[in-house]
Amino acid sequence: VDDHFLFVSGDRNLIAAGMERDWPEGRGIFHNKEKTFLVWVNEEDQTRIISMQKGGDVKAVFERLARAIKAVEESVKKESGKEFMCDEKYGYIHSCPTNLGTGMRASVH
Numbered sequence: 001v002d003d004h005f006l007f008v009s010g011d012r013n014l015i016a017a018g019m020e021r022d023w024p025e026g027r028g029i030f031h032n033k034e035k036t037f038l039v040w041v042n043e044e045d046q047t048r049i050i051s052m053q054k055g056g057d058v059k060a061v062f063e064r065l066a067r068a069i070k071a072v073e074e075s076v077k078k079e080s081g082k083e084f085m086c087d088e089k090y091g092y093i094h095s096c097p098t099n100l101g102t103g104m105r106a107s108v109h
Contacts, residue, residue, distance in 0.1 A: 003035060014044060019095060036061075037068055045094045045103070047072070 014020045031038040040048040049072055051065035077083055085093040091101035 011044075017095065019044070037064055039068075039072065 009020060011020070027040075027042045029038055029040050034053075036051065036053045038048075038050040038052075040050065049065065049068050051061045051068060053061055073084055087093055092103045094103055
């Protein structure tokens with residue numbers, strides 16, 4: 001909570017889509033010691049992989065993100081035999097239609 005990483009219940013769009021039906025069970029956040037890498041599970045999308053750090057080193061943030069996406073996908077495939085869903089026309093599939101495509105969102109603080 002102090003780090004502002006936790007997602008909050010009550011978003012009307014998530015409620016309307018049925019994505020808060022089991023709140024708060026089945027959700028979680030995993031992060032590294034430095035808190036520059038996080039994985040949100042079952043918030044707006046099934047998985048949200050986040051890389052961030054203070055300062056302007058966008059390359060370092062992106063490289064960490066690329067490594068993390070690869071590692072998470074490899075782990076999922078090893079455990080389940082499945083890969084991230086990707087549609088030839090729409091890109092990566094997400095619960096929220098605004099995240100279709102790469103699903104990437106970038107910001108510099």
